Amino acid sequence: xxGVTQSPTHLIKTRGQQVTLRCSPKxxxxxxxWYQQALGQGPQFIFQYxxxxxxxxxxxxxxFSGHQFPNYSSELNVNALLLGDSALYLCASSLGRGxxxxxxxxxxxxx
Amino acid sequence: GEDVEQSLFxxxxxxxxxxINCTYTDSxxxxxxxxxQEPGAGLQLLTYIFSNMDMKQDQRLTVLLNKxxxxxxxxxxxxxxxxxxxxxxxxxxxxxxxxxxxxxxxxxxxP
Numbered sequence: 001x002x003g004v005t006q007s008p009t010h011l012i013k014t015r016g017q018q019v020t021l022r023c024s025p026k027x028x029x030x031x032x033x034w035y036q037q038a039l040g041q042g043p044q045f046i047f048q049y050x051x052x053x054x055x056x057x058x059x060x061x062x063x064f065s066g067h068q069f070p071n072y073s074s075e076l077n078v079n080a081l082l083l084g085d086s087a088l089y090l091c092a093s094s095l096g097r098g099x100x101x102x103x104x105x106x107x108x109x110x111x
Numbered sequence: 112g113e114d115v116e117q118s119l120f121x122x123x124x125x126x127x128x129x130x131i132n133c134t135y136t137d138s139x140x141x142x143x144x145x146x147x148q149e150p151g152a153g154l155q156l157l158t159y160i161f162s163n164m165d166m167k168q169d170q171r172l173t174v175l176l177n178k179x180x181x182x183x184x185x186x187x188x189x190x191x192x193x194x195x196x197x198x199x200x201x202x203x204x205x206x207x208x209x210x211x212x213x214x215x216x217x218x219x220x221x222p
Contacts, residue, residue: 004153033210042115042199042212043154056208090153092210100210102146102154 004103025093133200
Protein backbone atom coordinates (compact mmCIF):
# COMPACT_ATOMS: atom_id res chain seq x y z
CA UNK A 1 0.00 0.00 0.00
CA UNK A 2 1.64 3.23 -1.21
CA GLY A 3 -0.27 5.42 1.20
CA VAL A 4 -1.16 8.97 0.22
CA THR A 5 1.10 10.35 -2.50
CA GLN A 6 1.49 13.94 -3.64
CA SER A 7 3.26 15.61 -6.54
CA PRO A 8 5.38 17.53 -7.03
CA THR A 9 7.41 17.56 -3.81
CA HIS A 10 8.68 21.09 -4.35
CA LEU A 11 7.57 23.94 -6.56
CA ILE A 12 8.73 27.50 -7.12
CA LYS A 13 6.42 30.04 -8.74
CA THR A 14 6.25 33.80 -9.08
CA ARG A 15 3.48 36.12 -7.97
CA GLY A 16 0.46 36.10 -10.25
CA GLN A 17 1.11 32.64 -11.64
CA GLN A 18 -1.14 29.63 -11.28
CA VAL A 19 -0.28 26.26 -9.78
CA THR A 20 -1.78 22.75 -9.75
CA LEU A 21 -0.94 20.25 -7.03
CA ARG A 22 -1.89 16.58 -7.21
CA CYS A 23 -2.84 13.93 -4.70
CA SER A 24 -3.54 10.21 -4.89
CA PRO A 25 -5.38 8.85 -1.87
CA LYS A 26 -4.54 5.75 0.13
CA UNK A 27 -5.95 2.61 -1.45
CA UNK A 28 -9.59 2.13 -0.48
CA UNK A 29 -10.12 5.77 0.53
CA UNK A 30 -12.76 7.85 -1.21
CA UNK A 31 -12.44 11.24 0.48
CA UNK A 32 -9.68 13.79 -0.02
CA UNK A 33 -9.03 16.90 2.08
CA TRP A 34 -6.50 19.64 1.42
CA TYR A 35 -4.65 21.66 4.06
CA GLN A 36 -2.25 24.58 4.00
CA GLN A 37 0.56 24.59 6.57
CA ALA A 38 2.49 27.83 6.90
CA LEU A 39 5.91 27.71 8.51
CA GLY A 40 5.69 27.18 12.27
CA GLN A 41 1.92 26.69 12.28
CA GLY A 42 -0.58 23.88 12.28
CA PRO A 43 -2.37 22.90 9.07
CA GLN A 44 -5.41 24.94 8.03
CA PHE A 45 -8.34 23.23 6.31
CA ILE A 46 -8.89 24.35 2.70
CA PHE A 47 -11.61 22.00 1.46
CA GLN A 48 -12.76 18.40 1.24
CA TYR A 49 -13.88 16.37 -1.78
CA UNK A 50 -16.17 13.38 -1.76
CA UNK A 51 -17.91 11.79 -4.76
CA UNK A 52 -16.26 14.37 -7.02
CA UNK A 53 -17.97 17.23 -5.18
CA UNK A 54 -16.64 19.82 -2.76
CA UNK A 55 -18.30 18.80 0.49
CA UNK A 56 -16.96 21.47 2.83
CA UNK A 57 -14.72 24.50 2.53
CA UNK A 58 -12.56 26.35 5.00
CA UNK A 59 -11.85 30.07 5.11
CA UNK A 60 -9.92 30.35 1.84
CA UNK A 61 -10.63 32.66 -1.12
CA UNK A 62 -12.02 31.50 -4.46
CA UNK A 63 -8.48 31.58 -5.88
CA PHE A 64 -8.23 28.14 -4.29
CA SER A 65 -10.19 25.54 -6.21
CA GLY A 66 -10.10 21.81 -6.54
CA HIS A 67 -11.28 18.78 -8.32
CA GLN A 68 -11.74 15.10 -7.59
CA PHE A 69 -11.59 12.48 -10.32
CA PRO A 70 -13.56 9.23 -10.61
CA ASN A 71 -10.52 7.30 -9.30
CA TYR A 72 -10.67 9.50 -6.14
CA SER A 73 -7.43 11.34 -6.91
CA SER A 74 -7.58 15.09 -6.51
CA GLU A 75 -6.05 18.36 -7.66
CA LEU A 76 -5.67 21.66 -5.85
CA ASN A 77 -5.44 24.75 -8.05
CA VAL A 78 -4.35 28.16 -6.85
CA ASN A 79 -4.69 31.17 -9.17
CA ALA A 80 -3.08 34.60 -8.97
CA LEU A 81 -0.45 33.44 -6.50
CA LEU A 82 0.53 35.73 -3.64
CA LEU A 83 3.68 35.66 -1.55
CA GLY A 84 1.52 34.57 1.38
CA ASP A 85 0.55 31.40 -0.45
CA SER A 86 4.03 30.01 0.22
CA ALA A 87 3.45 26.99 2.43
CA LEU A 88 3.43 23.21 2.67
CA TYR A 89 0.25 21.89 1.06
CA LEU A 90 -0.94 18.66 2.57
CA CYS A 91 -3.43 16.21 1.20
CA ALA A 92 -5.25 13.81 3.52
CA SER A 93 -7.41 10.88 2.55
CA SER A 94 -10.01 8.95 4.47
CA LEU A 95 -12.79 6.48 3.96
CA GLY A 96 -15.85 8.63 4.42
CA ARG A 97 -15.53 10.49 7.70
CA GLY A 98 -12.90 8.13 9.15
CA UNK A 99 -9.36 8.78 10.32
CA UNK A 100 -7.38 11.01 7.98
CA UNK A 101 -4.01 9.90 6.61
CA UNK A 102 -1.70 12.58 5.28
CA UNK A 103 0.69 12.62 2.36
CA UNK A 104 4.22 14.06 2.52
CA UNK A 105 3.09 17.41 1.16
CA UNK A 106 4.10 19.77 -1.61
CA UNK A 107 6.33 22.67 -0.61
CA UNK A 108 5.25 25.74 -2.63
CA UNK A 109 7.47 28.81 -2.70
CA UNK A 110 6.12 31.99 -4.28
CA UNK A 111 8.74 34.61 -5.21
CA GLY B 112 -14.35 30.46 16.06
CA GLU B 113 -13.18 27.20 17.49
CA ASP B 114 -9.60 27.02 18.75
CA VAL B 115 -7.13 24.31 19.61
CA GLU B 116 -4.25 25.30 21.85
CA GLN B 117 -1.02 23.56 22.77
CA SER B 118 2.16 24.55 24.56
CA LEU B 119 4.88 25.15 22.00
CA PHE B 120 7.87 23.34 23.51
CA UNK B 121 8.64 20.33 25.69
CA UNK B 122 12.06 18.92 26.55
CA UNK B 123 12.62 15.58 28.30
CA UNK B 124 15.45 13.15 28.96
CA UNK B 125 15.62 9.85 27.10
CA UNK B 126 13.75 7.17 29.07
CA UNK B 127 11.46 9.64 30.84
CA UNK B 128 7.75 10.01 30.11
CA UNK B 129 6.53 12.92 27.99
CA UNK B 130 3.12 14.50 28.45
CA ILE B 131 1.83 16.83 25.75
CA ASN B 132 -1.32 18.79 26.55
CA CYS B 133 -4.02 20.28 24.38
CA THR B 134 -7.20 22.24 24.99
CA TYR B 135 -10.04 22.82 22.56
CA THR B 136 -13.19 24.88 22.58
CA ASP B 137 -15.68 23.10 20.31
CA SER B 138 -18.06 21.15 22.52
CA UNK B 139 -19.40 19.26 19.48
CA UNK B 140 -16.01 17.67 18.74
CA UNK B 141 -16.47 14.03 17.88
CA UNK B 142 -12.93 12.81 17.19
CA UNK B 143 -9.66 14.01 18.70
CA UNK B 144 -6.35 13.15 17.09
CA UNK B 145 -2.64 13.21 17.72
CA UNK B 146 -0.29 13.55 14.76
CA UNK B 147 3.52 13.53 14.63
CA GLN B 148 5.50 15.58 12.12
CA GLU B 149 9.21 15.11 11.57
CA PRO B 150 11.29 17.75 9.76
CA GLY B 151 10.37 18.09 6.11
CA ALA B 152 7.71 15.40 6.31
CA GLY B 153 3.95 15.16 6.31
CA LEU B 154 1.81 14.28 9.31
CA GLN B 155 1.81 10.77 10.73
CA LEU B 156 -1.39 9.69 12.49
CA LEU B 157 -0.40 8.38 15.93
CA THR B 158 -3.74 7.74 17.56
CA TYR B 159 -7.22 9.10 17.92
CA ILE B 160 -10.01 8.93 20.46
CA PHE B 161 -13.76 9.23 20.21
CA SER B 162 -15.33 11.95 22.31
CA ASN B 163 -17.32 9.37 24.30
CA MET B 164 -14.13 7.75 25.59
CA ASP B 165 -11.87 9.04 28.34
CA MET B 166 -8.74 6.97 27.77
CA LYS B 167 -7.04 5.02 25.02
CA GLN B 168 -3.76 3.15 25.25
CA ASP B 169 -1.66 1.95 22.33
CA GLN B 170 1.77 0.53 23.22
CA ARG B 171 3.84 3.46 24.55
CA LEU B 172 1.09 5.99 23.88
CA THR B 173 -1.73 6.88 26.28
CA VAL B 174 -4.39 9.41 25.39
CA LEU B 175 -6.50 10.97 28.13
CA LEU B 176 -9.62 13.01 27.40
CA ASN B 177 -11.42 15.22 29.89
CA LYS B 178 -14.48 16.23 27.94
CA UNK B 179 -15.84 18.45 30.69
CA UNK B 180 -12.68 20.58 30.67
CA UNK B 181 -12.08 20.06 26.92
CA UNK B 182 -8.57 18.87 27.69
CA UNK B 183 -6.66 16.19 25.79
CA UNK B 184 -3.23 14.81 26.62
CA UNK B 185 -0.76 12.45 25.01
CA UNK B 186 1.64 10.55 27.23
CA UNK B 187 4.65 8.86 25.65
CA UNK B 188 6.25 6.31 27.93
CA UNK B 189 10.02 5.60 27.81
CA UNK B 190 10.62 8.49 25.41
CA UNK B 191 13.35 7.86 22.82
CA UNK B 192 15.45 10.26 20.72
CA UNK B 193 13.44 9.10 17.70
CA UNK B 194 10.35 10.60 19.33
CA UNK B 195 11.79 14.09 18.80
CA UNK B 196 9.32 15.82 16.48
CA UNK B 197 6.39 18.23 16.44
CA UNK B 198 3.16 16.81 17.84
CA UNK B 199 -0.18 18.20 16.69
CA UNK B 200 -3.47 17.88 18.45
CA UNK B 201 -6.51 18.06 16.14
CA UNK B 202 -10.26 17.84 16.52
CA UNK B 203 -13.20 17.47 14.21
CA UNK B 204 -16.69 18.76 14.61
CA UNK B 205 -19.90 16.83 14.44
CA UNK B 206 -19.69 16.27 10.69
CA UNK B 207 -16.04 15.17 10.90
CA UNK B 208 -15.31 16.83 7.57
CA UNK B 209 -12.83 19.51 8.49
CA UNK B 210 -10.12 19.12 11.08
CA UNK B 211 -8.78 21.91 13.31
CA UNK B 212 -5.19 21.75 14.46
CA UNK B 213 -3.21 23.28 17.24
CA UNK B 214 0.07 25.04 16.45
CA UNK B 215 2.04 21.97 17.49
CA UNK B 216 4.33 21.08 20.41
CA UNK B 217 8.00 20.63 19.60
CA UNK B 218 9.28 17.70 21.66
CA UNK B 219 13.02 17.51 22.18
CA UNK B 220 14.46 14.34 23.69
CA UNK B 221 17.93 14.70 25.21
CA PRO B 222 20.20 11.65 25.53
